[in-house]
Amino acid sequence: MRMQKQKLRNLVALLVVALVLGCWSGVASAYWTDLIDQMTPFNTSGPESTAEVNQTYIDLTNVSSGSVTSATYIGASQTRTDNSYTVASQTYIDAMDRITSYVFALTNQYRPDTDMGLSGVDYLPTVHVYTYGTQKDQAMYSVVSGLVDCLGNPPIRGDGGGSSSSWINNYSPTAMASTTITSFKIGEKSITTASGTTITMDVAPYVKDGRTYTPVRYLAYALGVPESGVQWDEATQTVTIVKGDTVLKMSIGNTTMTKNGEIIVMDVAPELVDPGRTMLPARWVSEALGATVTWDEVTQQVVIKQGT
Structure with missing residues (x-):
C-alpha cells in the first residue's frame, strides 16, 4: 500500500x-x-x-x-x-x-x-x-x-x-x-485513413466462411491506387489494379491472381455482389501492394497498414 x-x-x-x-x-x-x-x-x-x-x-x-x-x-x-x-x-x-x-x-x-x-x-x-x-x-x-x-x-x-x-x-x-492506416469494419460502409480522408463505399464488408470480404475497388483506393488504376472487364469478369509499376489481375470465381505476370494462388476466389462489386479478403490485394493486414476479433475490423 x-x-x-x-x-x-x-x-x-x-x-x-x-x-x-x-x-x-x-x-x-x-x-x-x-x-x-x-x-x-x-x-x-x-x-x-x-x-x-x-x-x-x-x-x-x-x-x-x-x-x-x-x-x-x-x-x-x-x-x-x-x-x-x-x-x-x-x-x-x-x-x-x-x-x-x-x-x-x-x-x-x-x-x-x-x-x-x-x-x-x-x-x-x-x-x-x-x-x-x-x-x-x-x-x-x-x-x-x-x-x-x-x-x-x-x-x-x-x-x-x-x-x-x-x-x-x-x-x-x-x-x-508516410504511413497509411485504414480500418474496414464489418457491416459499415465508411472507412477513414490516417490522413483523415473518409471514403464512403456502396457495399459493406462481410464475413463468409470465417473470412472477411472487402470491396476490392475501395480497398485499392485506400491503398493509394488512383481511380483510373482500377479497371473492370465485363467480358472476362476481370479486375485489373495498377499502382506505379505493380499490376494485379484477378477474375471472378478464379483463385489465381497475377502480380506483374507472376501467378499467386489464393485460398479463395473473388466474388461479385450487388451493385456489381468484386469482393475478396483484404489480405491478398493489400500484401501484393506492400501493406500488412491484421484482424481484430473484438472490434470486427480489418486493419491495413502501409508504409514505415
Missing part, C-alpha cells in the same frame, strides 16, 4: 510537470480549453469530437491482465474506431505514468502547429487524450498506434531521446506521414 501511494504521488508530480509545461489541456489557450470543456466527459451531453478536436478513451480497467482498449473519435462526424491491445501486465498507475510521458514526448514533436491534451487522474482507470491543430488526425493515430510500445517500455523522461526510448521515432510526425 505504501509503495502504491508513492507511485501515485510520483504520477501526480509528473502530471504537475506536464501541466506547467503545457501538455495538459487545462493550460491550452482559452479557445481550446473552452472547446474541450464542451466535449464528453466534461459535459456529458457534449460531442466526443469536433471539427477541431479529436479524442480517444484509453481504458486501463484490465491492464493488470495485459489488456487495454481504446475508443477513438475523429472529426465533426465523430467517426469512431475501436481497438484492443495486448500489453505488458502492470498497474493502471504505472500505465498512466507511461501514457502521460508518451503523450508529452509526442507533443514536443508535433508542436508548434499541433498540440495535445490529456486527462486522467479524475477519470482513472480511463485516460482521455485530445489532439488539435493542423495535424490533429495524424497526431491521434500516433497516440493509438504506439500504445503497445508505450506500455511495454519505461516512461520517457527528459527530452524523449536516448536509446531506451528510440521506439518513439516510429510514431513521429515524419514516420506517421
